[in-house]
Amino acid sequence: MLKLEKRPQPSRLWTWVTPLLAVVITMLAGGALFAALGKDPVEAIATIFWQPLFGEFAFYYRPQLLIKGAPLILIAIGLSLGFRAGIWNIGAEGQYIVGALTGAGVGLAFYPTESVLIFPLMVLAGALGGWGWAMIPAVLKLRFGTNEILVSLMLVYVAEQLLAAMALGPMKNPEGMGFPGSRNLRQYESAHNAELITGTGMHWGVVAAFIAVIFAYVLLTRHSLGYHIRLTGQAPRAARFAGVRPARLVLVCLGTAGALAGLAGMFEVSGPAGQVSIDFNVGYGFTAIIVAFLGRLHPLGILLAGLLMALTYIGGEIAQSNMGLPAAAIQLFQGMLLFFLLAVDVLTNYRIRLARREVA
Amino acid sequence: MDMGSISPELLLASLMVAATPILLAALGELVVERAGVLNLGVEGMMITGAICGFAVAVNSGSPAFGFVAAAGGGAVLALLFAALTQVALANQVASGLALTLFGLGLSSLLGQGYVGIKPPPVARLDIPLLGDIPFLGRVLFSHDLMVYFGLALVGLIWWMLKYSRAGLILRAVGENHDAAHALGYKVVRIRVAAILFGGACAGLGGAYISLIRVPQWTEGMTAGAGWIALALVVFASWKAGRVLLGAWLFGGVTVLQLNLQAAGFAIPVEYLSMSPYLITILVLVIMAGDKSRAPASLGRIFHASQ
Amino acid sequence: MKLTHLLTSAALALGLATGAVAQDTTKVGFIYVGPIGDGGWTYEHDKGRLAIEEHFGDQVETVYQESVPEGADAERAITQMALQGADLIFTTSFGFMEPTVAVAEKFPNVKFEHATGYKTLPNLSTYSARFYEGRAVQGHIAGKMTKSNIVGYIASFPIPEVIRGINAAYLHAKKVNPEIEFKIIWAYTWFDPAKEADAATALIEQGADVILQHTDSTAPQAAAEKAGDVITFGQASDMAEYKPLPRVSSIIDNWAPYYIARTQAVMDGTWESQQVWQGIDKGMVKIGEITDAVPADVRDEALALKQAMAEGEYHPFTGPINRQDGSAWLAEGEVADDGTLLGMDFYVEGISGQIPN
Known part of the structure; x- marks a missing residue:
């Protein structure tokens, strides 16, 4: 009989091998799926993984990977701090929405004044919006002991309704012929989160994502707060003896995650998306949770996981339109990839041993 | 504006129907969470149940077979989750989210070819005598079988958790899996069983939408009902009776909102739609001081290290 | 730059x-x-x-x-x-x-x-x-066939297209039935079958025996069928599976002729930028079969109305029409201009309730 035996420390080797293993298994299983749908499996897999990176139009898709990956990475970095300390914020989607609303709100309030100060103000407002929304579960947890998983999740639905109310009401474009949705911030220079270098996809959100990765890396490896976070996650009791103040940790972790998610929303609404609309949120906040785990809660891992997710999105779209694969097949393929990535992680932390059946 | 045009009797009757899918799914999730497992994949299991039930009902001509298939479909998907979280010890939050993604994709693939088809009708039970009671007859005794199944399930789960030995073990596993293991209970086996039960219930809830409530198949037709079911479990503070209350509240807010609009009241729809979630948060705060709180091992990974 | x-x-x-x-x-x-x-x-x-x-x-x-x-x-x-x-x-x-x-x-x-x-x-x-042309036909049938004089309308979002449809349907129902009353529910969704079913049920319970919908699922049709004695109209697609009752007719979006013509124009090199708004005349809006559940005279009138619009003899928004607040919008014989119709954000006189914002 097979038995799992916990490794004293996560295996460094398997940490690197498992993701590759998962991708290979997914390619096999996904290939079988595509073949069952009557499509050439090799071509489909190549389209998803190869085309965006090295295909004919890679010059366009590579920057798009950054645009699609940046919000995922930015949010996931924030979430990973809390996840490491055992603080479960799963409401990043709501914080993302509120950050977009406050950020866009500031921009729209100044319309049509042009000033270099407007964009920094929007950045600040976006971060504050996300931070404030995350403070609700944090404060309720500290004050009343409520479960932050559930409160933060409930607040996602509230934020979604708020978004609809804003897009149809106060933020509606007065020149929009009565249609829902705000003005296009991309046509308002002072509020536009434009590409910094043409053709690279780099906008302020991408820059922020990279800064967040570096910052989180330094924090976790060099700073005492990072040590406290790791210690709390691994041994909560010991952490308390080491002088960790759990309340402060909750505020810092949820606050950081909220602020980063809010920033992601703000950069998205003022750049790639351009406007506040009813369907503005497309699930980045939830996908980022998966990204955080795929990246094993490590900043560099998250960077890679975010880009991998972006790759499957973009490659999947190409496969849809080039090969006529249904969107559902791509969704299923992504689901498989996540399953396998999550499943193989067991090899990092556990050894598989053949054990004899114990004699009673 | 005409309040009189709303008939309380019919309002309550539609509320019973509107509440049934989320009630079924939430009851399943309640058992799962009581066993200490958080499965966020309810939406994925519901929609898989919706298409499995629909396809089998259409092909066999029997809604009953449909519901059985729906429960089976939901359970099979839940088995994936069980394998990930109980065998491979993966994180439950991430696995649940992945399950939803997977279920949505799978259901749309399975559902190709079922768009625009009418499923076989499910008869409404008009219970003689009881159905003739004024007011209550229409509200309580003129529904399809699944509505009563949902109500019976509430009672059954309530009884099981409170009085049966199986319920006691389930709760022990959910409160402290290490202690339960030390007492000799098979933690993993019990949790897998709970997860499968949860999947089956979610599947039934989904099929209720595709076979009775709507009834048709369209992609993404559960439209977030699974997430509401999750909220419901929390709202109910993990108690079966309160799940029923919550299902009426969540279902009721939508039905009432639509009825008020039809009666000509100008209501801020978005703000009203927020209210059940805000109420849920409020309930969480209020009951924080209460003994009834989340199962202590909820969401934590169990590994028996001897 | x-x-x-x-x-x-x-x-x-x-x-x-x-x-x-x-x-x-x-x-x-x-x-x-x-x-x-x-x-x-x-x-x-x-x-x-x-x-x-x-x-x-x-x-x-x-x-x-x-x-x-x-x-x-x-x-x-x-x-x-x-x-x-x-x-x-x-x-x-x-x-x-x-x-x-x-x-x-x-x-x-x-x-x-x-x-x-x-x-x-x-x-x-x-x-x-110009879906509103189809709404005019529906309004006519609804006004003639309702017994309770209450028409239920499941609207999606408060945008001009939806408001235009409500106005067109109301004007033509009112024309043949002065007693008519519209009950309107804003579902805030284009597509949520369960909610649409609930909305239809709520309207029926409040006395509506005709349901018009501006959402895309067949859920309201099923709700009407269950309730009995209620008629509905297919939306976007024909929804023929609910013929002959409750679905008595439908508005079908028929994009094929336009798509073929524009593709042809690209092939021929004659494609030019344009803004088109086509209706029954060009076949972009089709009225689905009016079933036998509709009395023959009503059907003939509805078809005549459709014919008049197809030949450009009749415009559904022809004065005199007042706004909801009683102020004059169109004078006797005046026809609404496309600009106003495209940005329509008001109800016509007689509709109760407010457009949410």
Whole structure:
């Protein structure tokens, strides 16, 4: 009989091998799926993984990977701090929405004044919006002991309704012929989160994502707060003896995650998306949770996981339109990839041993 | 504006129907969470149940077979989750989210070819005598079988958790899996069983939408009902009776909102739609001081290290 | 400004290059907001795509992408089709307007067609259907057939198109039945079958025996069938599976003739930017079969109304019409201009309740 035996420390080797293993298994299983749908499996897999990176139009898709990956990475970095300390914020989607609303709100309030100060103000407002929304579960947890998983999740639905109310009401474009949705911030220079270098996809959100990765890396490896976070996650009791103040940790972790998610929303609404609309949120906040785990809660891992997710999105779209694969097949393929990535992680932390059946 | 045009009797009757899918799914999730497992994949299991039930009902001509298939479909998907979280010890939050993604994709693939088809009708039970009671007859005794199944399930789960030995073990596993293991209970086996039960219930809830409530198949037709079911479990503070209350509240807010609009009241729809979630948060705060709180091992990974 | 120029010229060069590759067959792309299995809005657009394939055979290649979120993802999906050498791209949801404009600016050699929007470019047309003509026919049948004099209306979002439909239906119901009353529910969704079923049930319970819907699922039809003695109309697609009762007729979005004509124009090199708003006359709006459940005289009147609109003899918004607040909108014999109709944000006189905002 097979038995799992916990490794004293996560295996460094398997940490690197498992993701590759998962991708290979997914390619096999996904290939079988595509073949069952009557499509050439090799071509489909190549389209998803190869085309965006090295295909004919890679010059366009590579920057798009950054645009699609940046919000995922930015949010996931924030979430990973809390996840490491055992603080479960799963409401990043709501914080993302509120950050977009406050950020866009500031921009729209100044319309049509042009000033270099407007964009920094929007950045600040976006971060504050996300931070404030995350403070609700944090404060309720500290004050009343409520479960932050559930409160933060409930607040996602509230934020979604708020978004609809804003897009149809106060933020509606007065020149929009009565249609829902705000003005296009991309046509308002002072509020536009434009590409910094043409053709690279780099906008302020991408820059922020990279800064967040570096910052989180330094924090976790060099700073005492990072040590406290790791210690709390691994041994909560010991952490308390080491002088960790759990309340402060909750505020810092949820606050950081909220602020980063809010920033992601703000950069998205003022750049790639351009406007506040009813369907503005497309699930980045939830996908980022998966990204955080795929990246094993490590900043560099998250960077890679975010880009991998972006790759499957973009490659999947190409496969849809080039090969006529249904969107559902791509969704299923992504689901498989996540399953396998999550499943193989067991090899990092556990050894598989053949054990004899114990004699009673 | 005409309040009189709303008939309380019919309002309550539609509320019973509107509440049934989320009630079924939430009851399943309640058992799962009581066993200490958080499965966020309810939406994925519901929609898989919706298409499995629909396809089998259409092909066999029997809604009953449909519901059985729906429960089976939901359970099979839940088995994936069980394998990930109980065998491979993966994180439950991430696995649940992945399950939803997977279920949505799978259901749309399975559902190709079922768009625009009418499923076989499910008869409404008009219970003689009881159905003739004024007011209550229409509200309580003129529904399809699944509505009563949902109500019976509430009672059954309530009884099981409170009085049966199986319920006691389930709760022990959910409160402290290490202690339960030390007492000799098979933690993993019990949790897998709970997860499968949860999947089956979610599947039934989904099929209720595709076979009775709507009834048709369209992609993404559960439209977030699974997430509401999750909220419901929390709202109910993990108690079966309160799940029923919550299902009426969540279902009721939508039905009432639509009825008020039809009666000509100008209501801020978005703000009203927020209210059940805000109420849920409020309930969480209020009951924080209460003994009834989340199962202590909820969401934590169990590994028996001897 | 310099940067945008650079990008534009880069894309231009590229557009030329890819255009040259796909010379023999014309490639037509479609961006859908929902899954093609939605049975309504996207389903009908996809039927238009299939009609192109059937009509032109080997001369065309069609590609599509379904369930594209509005916003940044749409821009990428459209760009991707342009890069892959599409000659003509249809973007079939209002929310794709800004992304379509952005991409069209970068690919001046590719032709774009955006449904239901109002922004155009030399290589970007808009097209939309005068669904309100169909609403007029429905209103007439509803006014004649209701016994309770209460018509239930499931509206989606408070946008001009939906408000226009309510007004058109109300005016024509009122014309044949002065006692008529409209009960309106804003569902705040285009597609949520369970909620649509609830909305229909709520309306029926409050006495409505005719249900009009501006949402896409057949859930209201099923609710009406269950309730009995209620009539409905198919929306977006024919919803023929609910014939002959409760569904007594329907408005069908028929995009095929337009899609074929525009593809032909691209092939012939005669494509020009335009803003079209076509109705029953050009076949973009079709009235589905009026079933036997409708009395013969009512059916004849409805068909006559449809005929008058098809021949341009009658406009559903012909004065005298007042606004809801009683102020005059159209004088006797005056016909509404398209500008006002496109931005319609008010109810006509007689409708109770307010448009939410």
